[in-house]
Amino acid sequence: MELQFDRGPEGGFAVGTLDALINLGRKHSEWYLLFGTACCAIELMQTGGPRTDADRFGMVFRPTPRQADVMILAGTITYKMASRIRRLYDQMAEPKYVIAMGSCANVGGPFYDSYAVVKGGDLIVPVDVYLAGCPPRPEALLEGLMLIQQKMEREPFFAKASGKLPPPADPWPASARGGAV
Amino acid sequence: MVAESRETPNQVRVTADEGREELMLNMGPHHPSTHGVLRFILHTDGEVMRKAVPDVGYLHRGIEKLAERNTYAGFVPFTDRINYLEPIFANHGYVMAVERLLGVQVPPRAEMLRVITSELNRLASHYVTLGSVAMDIGAYTPFVYLLREREHINDLMEALTGQRLTFNYLRIGGVAFDATDEWLKQVEQFVTGFEPIIDEFDSLISGNEIFVKRLVNVAPISAADAVGFGLVGPNLRASGVDWDLRRDQPYSAYPELQFDVPLGKGKLGTLGDCHDRFLVRVLEMRQSCRILKQALRKLPSGDIRAKVTRIKPAAAETYAAVEGARGELGYYVVADGTDKPYRVKVRSGSFASLSIVEHVSPGLMIADLVALIATLDTLAPEMDR
Amino acid sequence: MTPVEIKDRLVQVVGEPVEWQAGPADAAFVVAPEKWYAAALALRDLPELDFAFLRTLCGVDRPAANCIEVVAHLFSYKHKHAFVLKTRVGRQAPRLATVSSVWPAANWHERETYDLFGVSFDGHPDLRRLLLPEDWVGHPLCKDYQEPPSYQGIPMMRPARPAMETKG
Numbered sequence: 221m222e223l224q225f226d227r228g229p230e231g232g233f234a235v236g237t238l239d240a241l242i243n244l245g246r247k248h249s250e251w252y253l254l255f256g257t258a259c260c261a262i263e264l265m266q267t268g269g270p271r272t273d274a275d276r277f278g279m280v281f282r283p284t285p286r287q288a289d290v291m292i293l294a295g296t297i298t299y300k301m302a303s304r305i306r307r308l309y310d311q312m313a314e315p316k317y318v319i320a321m322g323s324c325a326n327v328g329g330p331f332y333d334s335y336a337v338v339k340g341g342d343l344i345v346p347v348d349v350y351l352a353g354c355p356p357r358p359e360a361l362l363e364g365l366m367l368i369q370q371k372m373e374r375e376p377f378f379a380k381a382s383g384k385l386p387p388p389a390d391p392w393p394a395s396a397r398g399g400a401v
Numbered sequence: 402m403v404a405e406s407r408e409t410p411n412q413v414r415v416t417a418d419e420g421r422e423e424l425m426l427n428m429g430p431h432h433p434s435t436h437g438v439l440r441f442i443l444h445t446d447g448e449v450m451r452k453a454v455p456d457v458g459y460l461h462r463g464i465e466k467l468a469e470r471n472t473y474a475g476f477v478p479f480t481d482r483i484n485y486l487e488p489i490f491a492n493h494g495y496v497m498a499v500e501r502l503l504g505v506q507v508p509p510r511a512e513m514l515r516v517i518t519s520e521l522n523r524l525a526s527h528y529v530t531l532g533s534v535a536m537d538i539g540a541y542t543p544f545v546y547l548l549r550e551r552e553h554i555n556d557l558m559e560a561l562t563g564q565r566l567t568f569n570y571l572r573i574g575g576v577a578f579d580a581t582d583e584w585l586k587q588v589e590q591f592v593t594g595f596e597p598i599i600d601e602f603d604s605l606i607s608g609n610e611i612f613v614k615r616l617v618n619v620a621p622i623s624a625a626d627a628v629g630f631g632l633v634g635p636n637l638r639a640s641g642v643d644w645d646l647r648r649d650q651p652y653s654a655y656p657e658l659q660f661d662v663p664l665g666k667g668k669l670g671t672l673g674d675c676h677d678r679f680l681v682r683v684l685e686m687r688q689s690c691r692i693l694k695q696a697l698r699k700l701p702s703g704d705i706r707a708k709v710t711r712i713k714p715a716a717a718e719t720y721a722a723v724e725g726a727r728g729e730l731g732y733y734v735v736a737d738g739t740d741k742p743y744r745v746k747v748r749s750g751s752f753a754s755l756s757i758v759e760h761v762s763p764g765l766m767i768a769d770l771v772a773l774i775a776t777l778d779t780l781a782p783e784m785d786r
Numbered sequence: 787m788t789p790v791e792i793k794d795r796l797v798q799v800v801g802e803p804v805e806w807q808a809g810p811a812d813a814a815f816v817v818a819p820e821k822w823y824a825a826a827l828a829l830r831d832l833p834e835l836d837f838a839f840l841r842t843l844c845g846v847d848r849p850a851a852n853c854i855e856v857v858a859h860l861f862s863y864k865h866k867h868a869f870v871l872k873t874r875v876g877r878q879a880p881r882l883a884t885v886s887s888v889w890p891a892a893n894w895h896e897r898e899t900y901d902l903f904g905v906s907f908d909g910h911p912d913l914r915r916l917l918l919p920e921d922w923v924g925h926p927l928c929k930d931y932q933e934p935p936s937y938q939g940i941p942m943m944r945p946a947r948p949a950m951e952t953k954g
Contacts, residue, residue, distance in 0.1 A: 254433055255431055257437070257438050257459070257460055257781075258437075258460060258482070258485065258781075258782055259482060259485035259566055259567055259782075261437075262485060262486065262529070262566055263565070263566060265548070266548060266551070266552065266555070266565075269545060269548035269549070269551075269552070270545055270546075270548055270549040270552070271549070271552050283432075283433040295460075296460065296462050298458075298459060298460060298461055298462060299919060299922075299937045299938070299940065300458050300459050300461065300918065300919045301430065301438060301459045301460070302938070302940055303938065304430055304431060304459075308431055327944060328944070330478065330479065330482070331462045331463070331464075331467065333467060333470060334462050334463035334464075334466065334467055335463050335466065335926045335931070335933050335942075336461050336462055336463045336917075336918065336926070337462050337463065338940055339941075339942075339943065339944040340944060343940050343941065343944070344940065354567070355565075355566055355567070357565065392939060392940065396939035397938055397939045457916060457917065458915075458916060458917035458918060458919070461917040461918060463926060465902075465927060466926055466927055501811060502811055626890075628838050628839055628863065629838070629889060629890045629891065630890045630891050631839065631840055631841070631889075631891030642863065644863055649866065650866070715810065717809070717810045717811040717812075718811060718812055718814070719811035719812045720812060720841070720842075720859050720868075720870070722841075729841075731841060731842065731859075733842060733844065733857070733859065735846055743846070744846045744847075746842060746844040748841055748842040748859075752894065753891055753894075756890075756891065756893060756894040760890070785917055786917075
């Protein structure tokens, strides 16, 4: 629900639900985790760079998962790296989102036949947005981040906090992790 | 003596002989200063390290096994992913090996186009490296300035190949797309516009007092160590070994071009320290501009691809290498008479440069380790393949 | 020096090779596994050879010949010549002497060969897996490698592949 603005001579009013106000703040400070494994990480870097400046949307990178809202799986995920990615995801605070950037994070990409590559990020963490490309252009990544913004807008923040919405399905629960740390 | 252990980190243990505490810290694989997914297990005594043990393989994608399942031509896009900051060099080494096995002669225009795109790629790769070195030392702005310059190169390569990264431009026998006169003019404009920026960068960064204090006399690598551990490229030249494949074992169109090969001299500190490795790359950027200007003038007309109908080399093996931005990128290709390679082994500079970290690390501070990895220019995909 | 000249000089130290592969592209000197270390030392130490640079040391699985070839590419900066030294070890429990004391670069190359082919190097200071996780089973670059169905609970194949609709 959007905030309704009523601009008058004294400045004006904004009317809306509490969720709209909170989500307005949340979507304009979407902090992504500074994390990338392979080639898509370079395009992630360029998205934060001067031309496709993600900073103007309020999207700054945070090196620590404790302060990040969205984790962008940029690059190929190997079996060795999988448990570490899961640990980073677990360390992020709710509400959190995951963008699978590029073919490798979507389905394993060109390395689908490889013995060492996880066939998609959604086998490890629940994914919200999938971006196609090898690598996707910075504009595509920006669109993905904006889709997360739209998701944040629609999110009934208080409804979720009172337990009305079910949590996302976990593809790799702790019980299934074999010997992983 | 402290026993080697790969248990959980963050253990504080007291050594029997000195009574000092040794802390085992984990750095990576997710860490803002590691270049790609690398992990180090640091044995530290306070801030000073006793040893830094690298743990690699977090980006091991099995590319060498995939080579055995793809045809020779179908493997070329995978070589892009072996080193995504210098994909032209990665393509070139592989394509050169297969061309040698087939006995294919590449037309001169294709060779010169390969050189032009190679040197543009070397510039683009050095931007990321030098920007990362500055960023890891703590200066964020040069990184963003260099990203702006890199966007120009991305635009040029996109106009030529359709891709900003992982170009897949080289083919067995030549290159994929021809360059128009308009494009060549744009490259020339870019090169002329870029040269003053190197001077600006040099004056602002290379002699900067903080930069010098962070990099000079840090982790010097002797020439004997460099050769013994297999370092190549700017790392080797910074340690004083005068070797460049483009000049000493010329390939492609490099015999027709004049350029110097910058060597480390230890001007500000010790020979082979981090500052030497940094400075060699800055000087190489100047030489790349010089090569580009000559190559643009000397570009001949003609075909861009030799006629190669059936790629089924007879049973043979060869090793071909090119001088990439990270040094010698070599491919050992074993053919067995079918249309798929029997074995492809990739030899990269980053594999060697990370293996020397454990040898050089005793006595360094943790922040110096960051400077060391940044100036060694290790790139995870090249190392793990 | 040409490869044939280098071969002749090396034969004076380690004797005749098991096989001399003369071409068509690169030549290779195949030495018996017992003489691997002696050959490596000679190639590095003889002043007219001076192979100080180990470019790469890798394995090539040859099930047809029932062996795993270990191939070392060497280069000399001083004399600007290259050489290929090979040896063949059996496919069941393959072992070879380490050359990490000859060239420090061999340390990681041998770890990688152990990881991907299973070749054990006697005398190696730290022989453990390099690129794959420590609890990985099998040596992937062998030609008869079978992938496990899952690793730590993550399936090796994507569970549901969408059915492809074909026209006509």
